[in-house]
Structure formats: C-alpha cells, structure tokens
Amino acid sequence: MSVEKSIEKLQELDEKLSALNYAQVLISWDAQTLAPKKSVKGRATALEGLSTYYYDTLISEEMKSVLNELEGEIEKLSEIDAAKVRVLKTEYDKLAKVPAKEYSAYNALITESSSAWEAANADNNFDTFAPYLEKVIEYNKKYIEYRDKGGHPYNTLLDDYEKDLTVETVDNFFNDLRKVLISLVKEIQKKPQVKLDFKGQKFEKTKQEEFSKFIMERLGFRMDCGVLSQSVHPFTNILSRDDVRITTHYYEDDFKSALLSTIHETGHAIFEQNIDPAYGLSIIATGTSMGIHESQSRLFENNFGRSYPFWQHYYDKLKGTFPEQLNQVQLDTFYKGINYVEASLIRTEADEVTYPLHVMVRYEIEKMIFENKVKVKELPELWREKYKEYLGICADKDSEGVLQDVHWSEGLFGYFPSYALGSAYSAQFENAMSKTINVQEKLQNGDFKDIVHWLNENIHRFGRTKTPNQILLDATGELFNPKYYIEYLTNKFTDMYK
Amino acid sequence: MSVEKSIEKLQELDEKLSALNYAQVLISWDAQTLAPKKSVKGRATALEGLSTYYYDTLISEEMKSVLNELEGEIEKLSEIDAAKVRVLKTEYDKLAKVPAKEYSAYNALITESSSAWEAANADNNFDTFAPYLEKVIEYNKKYIEYRDKGGHPYNTLLDDYEKDLTVETVDNFFNDLRKVLISLVKEIQKKPQVKLDFKGQKFEKTKQEEFSKFIMERLGFRMDCGVLSQSVHPFTNILSRDDVRITTHYYEDDFKSALLSTIHETGHAIFEQNIDPAYGLSIIATGTSMGIHESQSRLFENNFGRSYPFWQHYYDKLKGTFPEQLNQVQLDTFYKGINYVEASLIRTEADEVTYPLHVMVRYEIEKMIFENKVKVKELPELWREKYKEYLGICADKDSEGVLQDVHWSEGLFGYFPSYALGSAYSAQFENAMSKTINVQEKLQNGDFKDIVHWLNENIHRFGRTKTPNQILLDATGELFNPKYYIEYLTNKFTDMYK
Numbered sequence: 001m002s003v004e005k006s007i008e009k010l011q012e013l014d015e016k017l018s019a020l021n022y023a024q025v026l027i028s029w030d031a032q033t034l035a036p037k038k039s040v041k042g043r044a045t046a047l048e049g050l051s052t053y054y055y056d057t058l059i060s061e062e063m064k065s066v067l068n069e070l071e072g073e074i075e076k077l078s079e080i081d082a083a084k085v086r087v088l089k090t091e092y093d094k095l096a097k098v099p100a101k102e103y104s105a106y107n108a109l110i111t112e113s114s115s116a117w118e119a120a121n122a123d124n125n126f127d128t129f130a131p132y133l134e135k136v137i138e139y140n141k142k143y144i145e146y147r148d149k150g151g152h153p154y155n156t157l158l159d160d161y162e163k164d165l166t167v168e169t170v171d172n173f174f175n176d177l178r179k180v181l182i183s184l185v186k187e188i189q190k191k192p193q194v195k196l197d198f199k200g201q202k203f204e205k206t207k208q209e210e211f212s213k214f215i216m217e218r219l220g221f222r223m224d225c226g227v228l229s230q231s232v233h234p235f236t237n238i239l240s241r242d243d244v245r246i247t248t249h250y251y252e253d254d255f256k257s258a259l260l261s262t263i264h265e266t267g268h269a270i271f272e273q274n275i276d277p278a279y280g281l282s283i284i285a286t287g288t289s290m291g292i293h294e295s296q297s298r299l300f301e302n303n304f305g306r307s308y309p310f311w312q313h314y315y316d317k318l319k320g321t322f323p324e325q326l327n328q329v330q331l332d333t334f335y336k337g338i339n340y341v342e343a344s345l346i347r348t349e350a351d352e353v354t355y356p357l358h359v360m361v362r363y364e365i366e367k368m369i370f371e372n373k374v375k376v377k378e379l380p381e382l383w384r385e386k387y388k389e390y391l392g393i394c395a396d397k398d399s400e401g402v403l404q405d406v407h408w409s410e411g412l413f414g415y416f417p418s419y420a421l422g423s424a425y426s427a428q429f430e431n432a433m434s435k436t437i438n439v440q441e442k443l444q445n446g447d448f449k450d451i452v453h454w455l456n457e458n459i460h461r462f463g464r465t466k467t468p469n470q471i472l473l474d475a476t477g478e479l480f481n482p483k484y485y486i487e488y489l490t491n492k493f494t495d496m497y498k
Numbered sequence: 499m500s501v502e503k504s505i506e507k508l509q510e511l512d513e514k515l516s517a518l519n520y521a522q523v524l525i526s527w528d529a530q531t532l533a534p535k536k537s538v539k540g541r542a543t544a545l546e547g548l549s550t551y552y553y554d555t556l557i558s559e560e561m562k563s564v565l566n567e568l569e570g571e572i573e574k575l576s577e578i579d580a581a582k583v584r585v586l587k588t589e590y591d592k593l594a595k596v597p598a599k600e601y602s603a604y605n606a607l608i609t610e611s612s613s614a615w616e617a618a619n620a621d622n623n624f625d626t627f628a629p630y631l632e633k634v635i636e637y638n639k640k641y642i643e644y645r646d647k648g649g650h651p652y653n654t655l656l657d658d659y660e661k662d663l664t665v666e667t668v669d670n671f672f673n674d675l676r677k678v679l680i681s682l683v684k685e686i687q688k689k690p691q692v693k694l695d696f697k698g699q700k701f702e703k704t705k706q707e708e709f710s711k712f713i714m715e716r717l718g719f720r721m722d723c724g725v726l727s728q729s730v731h732p733f734t735n736i737l738s739r740d741d742v743r744i745t746t747h748y749y750e751d752d753f754k755s756a757l758l759s760t761i762h763e764t765g766h767a768i769f770e771q772n773i774d775p776a777y778g779l780s781i782i783a784t785g786t787s788m789g790i791h792e793s794q795s796r797l798f799e800n801n802f803g804r805s806y807p808f809w810q811h812y813y814d815k816l817k818g819t820f821p822e823q824l825n826q827v828q829l830d831t832f833y834k835g836i837n838y839v840e841a842s843l844i845r846t847e848a849d850e851v852t853y854p855l856h857v858m859v860r861y862e863i864e865k866m867i868f869e870n871k872v873k874v875k876e877l878p879e880l881w882r883e884k885y886k887e888y889l890g891i892c893a894d895k896d897s898e899g900v901l902q903d904v905h906w907s908e909g910l911f912g913y914f915p916s917y918a919l920g921s922a923y924s925a926q927f928e929n930a931m932s933k934t935i936n937v938q939e940k941l942q943n944g945d946f947k948d949i950v951h952w953l954n955e956n957i958h959r960f961g962r963t964k965t966p967n968q969i970l971l972d973a974t975g976e977l978f979n980p981k982y983y984i985e986y987l988t989n990k991f992t993d994m995y996k
Contacts, residue, residue, distance in 0.1 A: 015546075015547050016547045016550060016551070018543070018544070018547065019543065019544045019546070019547020019548050019550075019551075020547070020548075020551075022540065022541075022543075022544035023521035023524070023544065023548060026524055026525060026528060027520075027521065027524060030524060030528070034725060034727075035725075035741060036721070036722055036723050036724055036725055036741055037723075038720075038722045038741075039737065039741035041738065041740060042520065042738025042740055042741055042779050043520075043737070043738070043741070045513055045516070045778065045779040046517040046520035046521065046737075046779060047517075048513075048517070049513050049514045049517020049518070050517050050518075050521060052517075053514070053517075053518075053551055222536075223534070224534055224536045225534050225536045225537065226534055227533075227534055229532075239537065239540055239541070239544075240537065240539065240541070240543075240544075241540070242534070242536045242537050242538075242539060242540055243533060243537035243540055280543065281539075281540050281543040281544060
C-alpha cells in the first residue's frame with residue numbers, strides 16, 4: 001500500500017473505532033442517568049456485540065499492516081497522523097499481546113467481579129468478593145508478563161493510565177508529600193476550624209441546579225456543547241468535543257457536595273470541549289492521561305473553587321440563591337468551612353489535605369500485591385493498618401475499608417496514583433500560568449477567560465498528541481515537580497489560619 | 499458447516515446486528531431528547547461508522563452462506579430460528595440487490611435531502627427541495643427495478659412496510675372507505691359539534707406529565723421497563739423489550755395533545771414490551787410491520803382513549819388534576835370535544851374521521867409518481883387539487899401542503915398507507931377481541947388486564963415471527979377486512995350525535 005492509501009485506511013479505522021466508542025459511552029451515560037431499572041439484559045447484549053466489533057477492528061490484520069507500514073514512515077506523517085499511529089499502536093499492543101481467549105474470559109470475569117463487589121460492599125462481606133479479586137489480580141499479573149515495560153512490575157500498570165510513569169517517580173513524590181501532609185494535618189487540627197452545618201435546612205434541587213449551571217457557564221463550559229444531568233456518583237462522559245456531559249448528585253440537606261463536584265467535572269469537561277477540532281472524532285481527540293485530566297478537575301475544584309478570591313466574587317450570588325441558609329454565614333466562615341480538614345475513612349469524601357493520604361494507602365497496597373508481598377485474604381487487615389499509619393483512624397467495617405472503592409473489582413490497578421498526581425500537576429500548571437497571568441486577581445473578578453485560554457493553549461487542545469511528560473515540559477518548562485503542590489498546600493492552609 | 503454450527507453463526511450475526519441497531523436507536527433517541535445543540539458533527543461520524551459495520555455484517559459472505567445453508571433446512575429449524583432466517587433474508591435481499599456504491603450514495607443523498615426539506619419547509623419554498631426529491635424518487639424507481647415484487651411497481655415499496663400488501667388491496671380499501679368517510683363528515687358537520695377551548699388557561703407541564711404517567715401505567719406500560727420523555731414530535735423508540743421509550747410534547751395551553759399522544763405511543767410501547775422474551779435482542783424481537791404497529795397505537799388512542807366508557811372511568815381523575823379548567827366541563831362535552839371532526843390541512847393534527855382522507859391524498863400521489871404520471875414540479879398543484887377533492891379545502895402555502903411531511907425527503911414512499919391500515923386493523927382486532935371480552939365494560943372499569951392479555955397472546959408476543967397476514971388470520975379468523983373499521987367509525991359518530 002502507498003503511504004497515502006495507508007493514511008486513508010488509518011483514518012477509516014480510527015473513525016470506525018471512534019464510532020463504537022461513541023456508542024459505548026452513550027450507552028454507559030444512559031445507563032447511569034436515565035435507563036429504566038430492568039433494562040440491564042438488552043444493554044449487556046448490545047455492549048458485548050459492540051466490544052466484539054471493537055476488538056476485531058483493533059486487532060485486525062488490516063490495522064496491523066497499516067500501523068507497521070506507517071510506523072516506518074512516521075517522520076513523513078503530519079503531527080495528527082503520527083499521533084494516531086502512536087496511540088493506536090499502544091492500544092493495539094495492549095490487546096494483541098494478550099491471547100484473545102484470555103482477554104475475553106477476563107472481560108467476563110470483570111462483569112462477575114463487579115457484581116460480586118457490589119454485593120460484598122452492600123453486605124460488608126469481603127469473603128464473598130475475595131475469590132473474584134484473586135482472579136482479577138492473577139490476570140493482571142499475567143498481563144504484566146505479557147506486556148512487561150521493564151523495571152518494577154507495577155510500572156506496566158501505571159503506564160496504562162499515565163504514560164511513562166514509574167514506581168520510582170511515585171515513591172519520590174509520595175515520600176516528600178507524606179511528611180508534609182502529616183505535619184500539615186497536625187498543624188491545622190490545632191487551629192479553630194469551621195465546620196459548616198446546615199442541619200434541618202433545605203436546599204432545593206432546582207435552585208442548586210440553577211446555580212451549578214450558572215457557575216459552569218462562568219467557568220467556560222460551552223452550554224450548547226454539553227449537558228448537566230444527575231446520577232448517583234458524579235462523572236464526565238465525552239461523546240465528542242461538542243458534546244461533553246457531566247453529572248452531579250444533589251443532596252437537599254447540603255449544597256456543597258453538588259456544587260464542588262460540578263466545578264470538578266467542569267474542569268474535566270472544559271478540557272474535552274477544547275480539544276483541537278481538526279482531530280475530528282478520533283482516538284486522539286481526548287485528554288492525554290488520567291493524571292493530566294485530573295489536574296484540570298482539581299485545578300477547578302480546589303485551586304479555584306475552594307479559593308478565597310473565587311468566593312470573594314461569587315459568594316454574594318450564592319447567598320442570593322440561598323438567602324435564608326447563608327445570610328448569617330460570613331465569607332470567611334464559608335471559605336474555611338469548604339476547606340475543613342479532617343482525617344476520615346472514605347476517600348471520595350476526603351478534604352484537599354488528607355485526600356492524597358487515602359491514595360497513598362492504596363498505592364502502597366497495590367505495590368505489595370504486585371510484589372507478591374500480600375495475599376488477598378490479608379487485605380482487610382493490611383488496609384486497617386495502613387489507615388492507622390496514614391490517617392490515624394481505621395474502619396470497623398470493610399465496606400468502609402477495603403471494600404469502599406469499585407476500582408479493583410474492575411481491574412483498575414495502577415489507577416489511584418493518578419488522582420494524587422492530578423492535584424500535584426495542577427499546582428505546577430497554576431505556577432506556570434502565574435508567570436503571565438495574575439490568577440488571584442482573575443479569580444477575584446470571576447474572570448476565567450485568560451485562565452481557560454492558557455489551559456487551552458498549553459494543555460487542552462493537544463488531546464493525546466502529546467504525552468503527559470511532553471505536556472508538562474512544554475507548558476511548565478520542566479517535568480513533573482512535586483514542590484509546587486507541596487508549596488501550594490502549605491501556603492494555602494498556613495495562610496488560612498494565620 | 500453443520501446446521502448446528504450455522505444456527506450458532508446465525509445467532510451471533512443476529513446479535514451483532516442487534517447491538518448496532520441498539521446503538522443507533524439510542525443515538526437517535528438521545529439526539530431528539532437531550533443532546534446539546536451543537537453536537538451534530540460527532541454524532542454524524544458515529545452514525546456513519548455504525549452503519550458501515552451494519553452494512554458489512556448484513557451483506558457479508560458469512561451471512562450469505564449461513565442464510566443459504568439454513569434456507570435449505572428451514573423445516574428442521576425452530577420457529578424462532580426459521581423466523582430469523584426469513585427476516586434476515588428479506589433484509590439481506592433489500593440491500594444485496596442494490597449495488598453498494600448506489601446504496602451509499604443514496605444514504606448521503608438522504609442526509610442532504612432531509613436538510614433541504616427542513617429548509618424548504620421553513621422557507622415555504624418547494625423549488626429548493628424539488629431537485630433532491632427528484633433524485634430520491636429516481637433512486638426509488640431504480641430500487642423497484644432491482645427488487646421487483648411483480649404487479650404494480652408501487653407494490654415493491656408497500657411490501658417494505660407491510661409485507662405482501664398490494665395496490666389492489668389498498669385501492670379496494672380506500673374506495674370503500676372514501677365513500678363512507680365523505681358522507682360521514684357531511685353528516686357530522688350538520689350536528690352541533692363541541693370544540694373544547696381553553697384559551698387563557700394554563701395546564702402545568704408537571705401535572706400533565708403526572709397524569710400521562712398515571713394513564714400509561716393503567717394501560718399496562720411497565721414503568722420499570724421504559725421511559726417517558728419530551729421531544730418536539732412524539733415517538734416511540736425500542737432498545738429492548740425491557741427498555742421501550744416514548745416521548746410526548748406538552749403544550750401548556752392545552753392538555754389534549756400530550757395526553758392523547760401519550761396514549762398513542764403507549765399502544766406502540768406495550769406491543770414491544772410484550773415481545774416473547776425468548777427472542778432476546780434480535781431482529782425478530784420487534785413489531786412485525788408498520789400497519790400492525792399502528793393498529794396498536796390507534797386502538798389505544800382512538801378506540802380506547804377517545805371512547806366514552808374510558809372517560810366514564812378516568813374523567814374524574816383528570817378533573818382532579820385540572821380542577822379549575824375542567825370543573826365546568828361535563829363528561830359528555832369532554833367526550834364530544836376530543837372527537838371534534840373538521841376538515842383541516844395538516845395530517846398529524848387531523849381527527850379520527852378525516853385522518854384517512856389525508857392518507858389517501860398521499861397514496862394517490864405516490865402511486866402516480868411511480869406510474870410516471872406526474873412530475874416533481876407538478877406536485878404542489880396536484881397536492882392542492884387532491885386536498886380540494888378529498889377534504890374540500892387546500893393550503894395557500896406549500897409548507898402546509900406538499901411540504902408538510904418529512905417522509906418523502908427520507909425516501910419513505912409506500913409508508914403512508916400503513917397509517918390508515920393501522921386504524922382499520924385496530925377495528926378488526928377489537929371486533930375479534932369482543933367475542934371473548936366485553937371491551938366496553940372493561941373500559942368503563944378502567945381495567946385493561948384482559949384486553950392487554952388478549953393483545954399479547956394474539957399479536958404482541960410473536961414479534962416478527964409472523965407476517966401481518968398471519969397475525970390477522972390467526973387473531974381474527976380472516977385476512978384484512980375493512981368492514982369492521984367502516985362499521986366502527988359509522989357507529990361511533992352516529993351514536994355520538996344521536
């Protein structure tokens with residue numbers, strides 16, 4: 001085949017895969033937001049059929065030969081086509097190196113394992129989940145062998161979510177961070193913290209939604225290219241750059257959860273809404289990695305949405321939405337209240353300071369699993385020990401301990417570190433941005449134009465055409481450097497109680 | 499291949515096609531109910547990719563050989579498998595007989611033609627649509643040649659929506675019906691009709707929705723296997739028997755439109771919710787034809803939802819929902835009001851009596867098109883003539899005339915007759931049902947259990963395993979017989995003004 005012909009074929013294969021991905025995302029969105037209770041069976045058959053097409057297209061002789069041919073000519077390709085080749089090759093290798101039968105057995109296992117986790121979590125019974133978890137881990141160990149990236153076995157898993165990330169980098173990051181966090185938590189707890197308590201009050205859903213939409217738009221979410229809906233757990237789904245959907249969950253006894261989760265998801269969404277339109281519907285037309293994605297959501301949620309200047313601008317508007325509940329609450333009180341720090345058991349409910357400690361617990365345990373240093377049946381006890389060590393508390397119930405996260409049941413090992421990495425990246429990006437933009441002043445004016453423009457230009461638009469390291473280097477002038485995050489946290493929480 | 503192996507392959511191919519169909523239906527549902535304004539582009543690419551897979555799977559060597567093999571062994575197959583072979587063969591032939599390039603060019607044409615119609619309709623300018631319509635017609639004439647069913651060329655098109663339906667049958671039906679309708683309209687117009695007028699009143703959407711859901715459930719819609727949403731035009735979408743979705747459109751100045759369209763779509767939905775679960779997600783797991791489908795929606799909307807006994811039972815509840823607006827309106831007035839008869843210009847807004855006249859106009863014109871008796875440029879004038887002839891009125895504007903329906907722009911020739919056929923079938927079914935069930939008494943008691951059970955047993959559960967003629971014959975003891983419909987209309991409207 002000529003190079004031109006191969007590029008054409010590449011484009012065709014990419015669009016076909018993207019069409020399937022579009023369908024799968026929409027089905028998943030629908031399942032979590034609207035689909036009727038008893039609709040599971042038809043959906044399962046549909047998803048299975050679509051994933052067969054996906055597998056057959058990705059692991060086809062056609063794909064193999066197109067990728068081989070174009071890899072040899074990569075210098076001659078446009079940036080876009082070169083990126084497509086690189087990303088498709090990665091995806092191809094992930095699957096091609098695993099025997100087809102094992103892969104399909106694993107998919108079946110994940111379905112079972114997820115249900116088993118759900119039941120185990122509801123019944124607080126780790127033993128019923130353990131046999132599935134064992135099999136999931138076993139597969140992942142084999143998977144590491146098939147795809148060995150070199151070095152620590154866990155590197156192979158890390159690499160799936162954050163290209164080129166290694167145990168060495170994460171170890172260094174967490175070692176530095178841990179010391180600072182533990183002393184920071186101690187310092188903060190000596191201070192008179194403020195806990196916002198709205199017991200007995202009601203925050204109407206419709207008003208929360210109205211304010212959420214107002215803030216989304218102000219932050220730069222293009223409302224005619226996206227949707228805000230409701231679901232049990234908030235998430236972002238991407239159909240195309242012009243159709244990015246987020247959800248939140250409204251609690252009528254407190255508005256904070258929905259508000260901050262909306263701001264978080266808006267960070268993810270604005271990333272996707274600003275991918276270069278030239279990519280079309282493509283495997284490269286999405287955020288480059290979990291860590292870089294999370295950096296955007298954390299930047300919006302924490303660095304902006306839990307900052308003082310942000311609320312200097314928007315607090316009056318919020319008060320106007322909930323006058324009865326907030327008229328007696330001063331801005332300073334509100335600010336401290338949404339930054340309340342407390343060692344707690346559940347990761348997803350943790351504050352900005354203790355959150356990374358939850359991630360470290362998981363990271364330590366996952367590393368041990370893939371170093372063959374812990375058995376599945378020992379995990380509940382190990383979890384308790386690590387929580388004692390990192391947070392000074394531990395859960396009586398496994399449902400609030402080792403069973404709290406869905407990730408392992410879905411085989412997502414190596415994923416957790418990207419949450420902490422995201423926060424650290426966000427500080428590094430904010431620091432870089434501050435060289436040309438007075439971020440605090442912009443927040444105080446509620447003006448996100450220049451901020452979002454900087455993010456678009458330096459991060460968003462590239463999608464997967466750059467690796468995380470390339471993004472960091474080009475946007476901030478250096479590779480990942482945790483010092484900005486450590487400084488950010490220290491300054492923020494020291495200033496708060498000055 | 500052994501028969502067992504071929505059956506397995508058939509099952510696999512059927513499920514793969516059904517998975518794609520599921521995705522296409524969901525994307526279409528989403529586009530009409532929720533998707534953001536600017537999301538068109540990504541969706542178009544996704545739909546194109548999915549339809550490529552669909553085409554390639556249906557017109558594959560694999561499908562061809564499986565169908566050939568199993569057609570030879572059809573006697574040995576289970577009823578389900580035999581039906582799958584029959585239906586897939588029909589679908590296969592429809593596409594396989596058309597050269598692939600022509601088919602894909604036609605699909606591109608339809609996309610353009612639909613947009614052209616939309617613009618032409620909005621601008622009331624037939625000339626801008628005419629060149630597209632010419633091409634669509636041209637393709638359909640070629641299509642008839644490729645697939646010639648014998649007899650009148652229009653038979654081939656009719657057969658696509660109503661298997662085995664011929665011009666002869668429709669001509670006979672419409673000749674009988676026309677005479678009766680025209681004299682019936684004259685009779686009714688002599689009587690003191692009641693026009694419900696709620697000018698200046700407001701029917702809150704939330705209350706309309708609440709009542710719609712109440713009625714759906716009472717009619718037998720399984721609420722945990724479906725959804726009621728809103729869209730510009732009401733429709734039913736089928737993802738699986740356990741996920742059937744309908745929409746309605748609420749007008750706050752009048753509740754009748756949303757209420758009766760909900761009842762109509764509920765008729766479609768209950769059909770689909772009661773397909774035999776043994777069929778799984780399959781090409782045979784849906785209503786057998788447009789006409790049989792429409793018979794269920796019309797039965798619910800007209801024979802039940804516009805009947806006196808139905809409202810004897812439910813009118814108090816409706817009054818309770820809108821007490822201010824309805825307390826002064828007597829049941830008899832209400833009943834006559836929802837059965838108001840008037841010659842009008844727009845098919846979708848027509849009453850039960852004049853509706854078939856709108857269909858006849860379209861049928862006559864379509865027949866002439868495929869008999870090469872009329873040119874595209876002559877259609878606006880022909881439309882006006884036929885409306886004058888059939889309804890005694892005609893539109894000044896083509897947007898309310900020849901441009902009012904989307905169908906031709908989408909190439910749906912041969913489709914319109916199924917609307918009128920549906921009404922006629924419904925009367926035939928009601929008559930058959932009445933032999934074992936006192937339908938009027940059931941309606942009066944608001945009790946749909948036995949009625950829906952009869953429909954399930956005689957119509958719904960079979961999906962596409964029976965042809966329309968088989969359904970009619972088995973359920974009513976005879977093939978299509980328009981006399982029941984003619985009697986039904988005559989009796990209903992004569993009794994109303996006795």
